Amino acid sequence: MKPDPHGLRAGVLDALSSDDVPPSLLKSACLLRRDAGFSLPEALAVVSRRPALACGLQDRGEIGLGLRGDFVRVREVAGQSVVREVFVRGRRVA
Numbered sequence: 001m002k003p004d005p006h007g008l009r010a011g012v013l014d015a016l017s018s019d020d021v022p023p024s025l026l027k028s029a030c031l032l033r034r035d036a037g038f039s040l041p042e043a044l045a046v047v048s049r050r051p052a053l054a055c056g057l058q059d060r061g062e063i064g065l066g067l068r069g070d071f072v073r074v075r076e077v078a079g080q081s082v083v084r085e086v087f088v089r090g091r092r093v094a
Contacts, residue, residue, distance in 0.1 A: 015050035026074065026081050 016028050025047040032043040045062070052061030060068040069090035074081050086094040 013046060015054050016047050017051040017054075023083075026072070026083070030076075030081050 016025060018024050029040075029043040029047045032038040032046060033040055038046070049061035052058075059066075060070055063069070063071060069087065071087050072083055073085040073087075075084050076082070083094075085092055
């Protein structure tokens with residue numbers, strides 16, 4: 001496991017959110033994975049499921065039966081995350 005100088009793996013990070021620069025969340029998840037040793041599901045939960053639960057939104061933040069179905073399809077290109085498709089309520093919107 002990679003060093004964790006900021007204590008992110010020590011349970012001090014509950015969630016990350018942004019209403020100003022939403023694309024920063026994708027970058028944050030990638031950095032948590034790369035620099036703090038989070039697994040991909042752990043990193044994505046920090047920017048999706050956990051913020052949703054913190055706001056009382058039980059129907060989003062993960063993919064599952066009966067849930068809202070918002071998600072982004074991403075591909076890594078030259079070390080950068082590139083959004084390929086966006087789905088809202090299970091329908092492609094971009």
